[in-house]
Amino acid sequence: xxxxxxxxxxxxxxxxxxxxxxxxxxxxxxxxxxxxxxxxxxxxxxxxxxxxxxxxxxxxxxxxxxxxxxxxxxxxxxxxxxxxxxxxxxxxxxxxxxxxxxxxxxxxxxxxxxxxxxxxxxxxxxxxxxxxxxxxxxxxxxxxxxxxxxxxxxxxxxxxxxxxxxxxxxxxxxxxxxxxxxxxxxxxxxxxxxxxxxxxxxxxxxxxxxxxxxxxxxxxxxxxxxxxxxxxxxxxxxxxxxxxxxxxxxxxxxxxxxxxxxxxxxxxxxxxxxxxxxxxxxxxxxxxxxxxxxxxxxxxxxxxxxxxxxxxxxxxxxxxxxxxxxxxxxxxxxxxxxxxxxxxxxxxxxxxxxxxxxxxxxxxxxxxxxxxxxxxxxxxxxxxx
Amino acid sequence: xxxxxxxxxxxxxxxxxxxxxxxxxxxxxxxxxxxxxxxxxxxxxxxxxxxxxxxxxxxxxxxxxxxxxxxxxxxxxxxxxxxxxxxxxxxxxxxxxxxxxxxxxxxxxxxxxxxxxxxxxxxxx
Numbered sequence: 001x002x003x004x005x006x007x008x009x010x011x012x013x014x015x016x017x018x019x020x021x022x023x024x025x026x027x028x029x030x031x032x033x034x035x036x037x038x039x040x041x042x043x044x045x046x047x048x049x050x051x052x053x054x055x056x057x058x059x060x061x062x063x064x065x066x067x068x069x070x071x072x073x074x075x076x077x078x079x080x081x082x083x084x085x086x087x088x089x090x091x092x093x094x095x096x097x098x099x100x101x102x103x104x105x106x107x108x109x110x111x112x113x114x115x116x117x118x119x120x121x122x123x124x125x126x127x128x129x130x131x132x133x134x135x136x137x138x139x140x141x142x143x144x145x146x147x148x149x150x151x152x153x154x155x156x157x158x159x160x161x162x163x164x165x166x167x168x169x170x171x172x173x174x175x176x177x178x179x180x181x182x183x184x185x186x187x188x189x190x191x192x193x194x195x196x197x198x199x200x201x202x203x204x205x206x207x208x209x210x211x212x213x214x215x216x217x218x219x220x221x222x223x224x225x226x227x228x229x230x231x232x233x234x235x236x237x238x239x240x241x242x243x244x245x246x247x248x249x250x251x252x253x254x255x256x257x258x259x260x261x262x263x264x265x266x267x268x269x270x271x272x273x274x275x276x277x278x279x280x281x282x283x284x285x286x287x288x289x290x291x292x293x294x295x296x297x298x299x300x301x302x303x304x305x306x307x308x309x310x311x312x313x314x315x316x317x318x319x320x321x322x323x324x325x326x327x328x329x330x331x332x333x334x335x336x337x338x339x340x341x342x343x344x345x346x347x348x349x350x351x352x353x354x355x356x357x358x359x360x361x362x363x364x365x366x367x368x369x370x371x372x373x374x375x376x377x378x379x380x381x382x383x384x385x
Numbered sequence: 386x387x388x389x390x391x392x393x394x395x396x397x398x399x400x401x402x403x404x405x406x407x408x409x410x411x412x413x414x415x416x417x418x419x420x421x422x423x424x425x426x427x428x429x430x431x432x433x434x435x436x437x438x439x440x441x442x443x444x445x446x447x448x449x450x451x452x453x454x455x456x457x458x459x460x461x462x463x464x465x466x467x468x469x470x471x472x473x474x475x476x477x478x479x480x481x482x483x484x485x486x487x488x489x490x491x492x493x494x495x496x497x498x499x500x501x502x503x504x505x506x507x508x509x510x
Contacts, residue, residue, distance in 0.1 A: 131397070132423045133474045135501040138462040139453055146451040147464055154449070154486045198462070199452045247464045247474040252449050 006269060007385030009097040010224035010231035013042030014341045015111075017213035020181040020330050023118040027058060028069055030213030030332070031113025035070060038215035043228035044107060046070055049217075051078040051105035053092035057114060057333045066111065078105040084241065085368025086281055089337040090375030094237045096218050106219065113213035114332035133245050139198050142206060142284070144246035144370035146198040149286035151252035153200065155301065158289065160200050162304025164191035166285035167204050167327050169313040174324025176314065176354035181210055182328045205285040207325075212332030214341055221385070232344045233385050235270065235361070238263025240374045249371060253301075257294035257365060257374045264363070264376035272296050275378070276359040277346045278318060279339035281367040282325040288312075291365050292320070295376065314354070322346060322354045336366035336375070343379050360384050390434055396424035403438060409492050409502050410438040411469050420469035443492035444468035445504060450488075452481040465490060465504055477504045 015037030017030050031054070039045055049072055056062035063081040067073040078099040082091045089110055096108040138144065152158045168188060174180035186204075194204035224231035240256035240263075243249045265271065272295075280291040289303030297318055298306040306312075312320035323329040323342040330338060343362035345351045361384055365376045394402065396412065400423075403410045411422045416433030427434055445465040452459040461481035466472050477484045478495075490504035 135499070136462050136474055136476050137453060137460060138451075138474065143451050143453055143462050147449040147462070150451055150486065151449040196452075196454050198454065245474065247472045252464070 005097055005101055006235055006267065007233040007380070008221055009100050009218055010221045010233045011216050011340065011344050011379070012219045012224040012227045012231055013038045013040075013044065013217035013229060014344050015039070015041060015213070015215040016338070016341050017113075018179045020210035020212055020332075021117050022115065022211045025115060025118070025211070027056065027113045027115045028065065029113065030115060030211060031066065031111050031215070032070060034113060034213035034215040035109055035111045038109070038111070038217045041229060042217050044217060046072065047075070048107045049109045050075050051096060051099055051108035052076055053080050053089070053096055053108060053110040054112065055081060055083045055088035055092070055334065056112070057116065078108070084373035086283065086334040086336040087366040087368035087373040087375040088334065089340070090237065090364070090366045090377050091239055091373070093218070093234065093340070093377055094239060094375070097234060097237065100218060100220050106223065108218040109215060110218065110337065111215035112334060112337050114334070115211045116333045117210045130245050133247070141370045142201060143198040145284040145286055146201045147246055148249070148252045148290070148371055149200050149284070152286060152289065155253045156304070158301075158304040160192060161188070162289065162308050163200070163205055163285040164188055165308040166282065166288045167191050169307060170282065170321055170325040170327035172313050173322050173354060174328035176352070177322075177324050177329060178352070180324040180329040181208055182324070201284055201286070207283045207327055207331035207335070210330045210332050212330050212338070214337040216337065216340055216344070230348055231382060232347045233380050233382065235378045235380045235384065236264045236266065236268025237375070237377045238267065241372070242374070243372055244369065246370045255290045255294045255367070255371050255374060257291045257367075257376065258296075260374040260376040261295040261365065264378050268378040270361060270378060275361050275363045277322065277343065277356050277362040278320045279322075279342050279362070279364040280320060281335055281339055281365060282321055282327050283331070283335070283367060285327070287367055288320065290371070291367070295363070295365060319356050322351065322356065334368075336368070339364040339366055340377065340379070347379060347381050391426065396426060396436070399438065400424045404494065404500050404502070407494055409441050409443065409494060411441045411467065411471060412436040413439055420467070420471055422467065422471035422473050441492065442468050445490050445492065447477065447484060447486055447488040447490060448472055449486060450477070450484045463504070473502070475502055475504055477506065479506060
């Protein structure tokens with residue numbers, strides 16, 4: 001069914017506050033600013049928005065809070081507050097596509113904001129008690145990813161050096177991005193000697209803790225064509241829901257990205273070799289390895305050697321996480337929307353020193369919970385439709 | 386009129402009650418025979434509702450493991466594959482540095498006021 005939607009919906013505008021540490025600015029204020037920026041980007045305004053998609057780390061009623069704060073309520077014709085962690089915004093993308101295609105709305109706003117760094121400096125977990133995990137004192141979410149990494153090492157011989165190369169590649173890219181939060185030199189030794197938090201993952205294997213706000217505006221392609229910016233078309237999407245608690249993950253060394261990725265490729269009618277640019281949600285270094293393998297960019301279990309070969313670094317065969325990723329650019333709690341925004345930058349050709357020349361098709365992949373939800377979107381320039 | 390299949394305490398409360406009596410139980414499905422943990426109202430394998438608690442053998446194998454570091458030192462967190470099939474998060478007692486994937490372990494109920502299922506190494510049990 002989604003194949004019918006190929007290219008029919010476009011990202012018309014994007015907004016990114018680039019405020020990674022903004023004391024005195026609330027999560028909703030970050031979100032509101034990003035929303036204004038995204039609408040201005042494509043020449044629209046809040047008065048044009050008739051569909052709202054959002055998830056929030058600290059609110060169980062995000063649609064209500066945000067509709068009120070942005071004054072959207074009276075005009076809303078469609079809304080979705082699906083909360084599956086950091087992948088939520090790509091679930092929202094899929095939901096918005098259906099609503100737009102069905103004529104249930106015309107201008108959809110997907111938005112997010114967080115102040116987790118300036119408000120306390122720690123990732124703020126959702127109130128979502130897990131009584132069968134809680135007694136054992138695992139660090140949430142880090143220990144869950146550590147358990148996946150340990151299993152991946154056991155099954156495939158992945159090493160801490162392999163994981164470290166993910167962090168190094170991210171830093172090489174962030175050095176080319178003036179908006180990235182961390183741009184300093186980083187050596188293999190520094191990554192390997194970073195403080196161990198939950199074996200085998202160290203602080204250097206973990207994403208940043210930042211503030212931030214992001215938004216994208218979606219319309220049908222015919223409308224997007226007449227707006228200010230070059231439309232970036234959604235060629236295909238796929239989602240997968242796997243588990244809530246890490247012990248319930250069917251295979252700790254294989255994520256459900258293989259499902260969401262295959263669905264997105266099929267809907268887009270493209271193959272992996274058509275993809276010029278890749279964004280994968282790197283909450284921890286192990287995520288990049290898992291998703292590159294499970295999406296099919298390298299053989300299962302070969303993610304470590306693939307990344308250590310320099311393949312995903314600047315100048316490599318597959319540009320991945322060109323903004324610096326969650327590891328070096330920004331990570332305001334739920335990062336998923338930022339994968340889409342960097343894909344749009346690359347397809348518009350506006351990524352500056354990190355621009356991938358001639359990029360026409362980009363794959364953005366987001367993860368939520370503890371490898372729990374997976375969502376993949378394939379985006380293309382107008383001539384790919 | 387309620388549906389008698391679902392009468393009585395829910396599976397979470399029933400499991401906790403058994404644990405308080407010193408029994409570490411898993412559910413078996415009367416329809417497909419699969420064991421599951423954590424307990425639930427339905428069989429996550431076949432959708433059946435005829436679920437019965439039985440004492441687990443306690444036998445298990447470490448499926449994955451991590452040492453959680455803090456100023457007080459390291460503590461183990463493991464995912465244990467139970468002999469009956471399901472996996473659960475738990476802790477292997479003893480030196481966390483020597484817990485490895487594949488280690489054979491045996492369940493024990495630890496703690497009086499709030500009992501929890503932990504695991505000992507089989508060769509030491």
